[in-house]
Amino acid sequence: MTLAVLLGACSAESPDSGSATTGSPKTTAPTEADEPSDGLFNPFDPDEPTLPGGVKVLSQDVEGFAPVDAGRYAVRVSESLLYQFDLPAYSDVHSGVYLNPGRRAGGDSIVWLTQANKRTSLPVHPCRNHDRKVVGPTVGDLASALHRQPYLTTTKPVAVTVGGADGLFVKASVPDDANVSACQDGSVDVIMQDPQGVEEPGTVDRIWILDVDGVRHVLRARTFGATKRDAKLVTQLVKSITFTQD
Incomplete structure (x- = not known):
């Protein structure tokens, strides 16, 4: 697998x-x-x-x-x-x-949440150049930078609320016809703190950039190919999220 x-x-405009x-x-x-x-x-x-x-x-x-x-x-x-x-x-x-x-x-599919501090970065080019470029410190800065990335198919940032935390949602997809093997290291780099670069065309990252009590966090859900079942499971998981401070 x-x-x-x-x-x-x-x-409501973006159930996905x-x-x-x-x-x-x-x-x-x-x-x-x-x-x-x-x-x-x-x-x-x-x-x-x-x-x-x-x-x-x-x-x-x-x-x-x-x-x-x-x-x-x-x-x-x-x-x-x-x-x-x-x-x-x-x-x-x-x-x-x-x-x-x-x-x-x-x-x-895989879902994970990480803190995204002011040094959070994106690749110069998701395919050809994985050197890092730091984006601004706000939720909007990161969402806008993701939307402007070349190579990926991205959606416009949409306002969201996850577990009471407000933020922006962006979906970033590797094109189905992409020749990923020709990319640097044979993979596509989407954003920081990735367990491994994307190695297959058609992979979709659903990205919620959230302000959780004044700290920027990134919730990511990666699905491999356009499988409705996996997208449904991911959506149900995200809907169930709550945050706990201690």
Whole structure:
């Protein structure tokens, strides 16, 4: 699968941006009995307290893919911020950070959230020149710079709200007819903090650039090819997101 190689409420005008003004999550948190029965790994961080509602924090010390059952989980993003989300059945988490909804049922997508500080950069050219250029410090600066990138097919920034955090959404796609093998390092570079450059045409990055309590963060969902099922799983995950400060 492409994903294995890789890792080794939005506006009404744009439903693909993952409408994300959310209410109470519909999925309950997993109990002890719900933990993966085949788990060679314990995917939960033993040093993190269980959050209200029984939500467990995923361990970032686990290497590789860890299976998790359907439920509500959390990832720590910084010393003071976690985000919570619902995962469907047959999902995996890679390194406690990269969410793979429905991977064991044929899904091929990855979702992750990172802080995007004032030194956040984009490649000079996503295909030909992966040297970095720093964009401005605001949500709008990064969204506009993404929209102006050559080579990629990008949408205009659209105002969104995810888990109560306002921001802008941009979708960036590698053209279906792109000769990615001719790019620098045989891959397309979309934005900073990528687990690996894009290696296949038709790959789509859905990018939510959010202001979370005054700090810019980037939520990314990558799907490989135009698969409606993966896009639906990603949208459902994003709609379920809430942020927790501690």
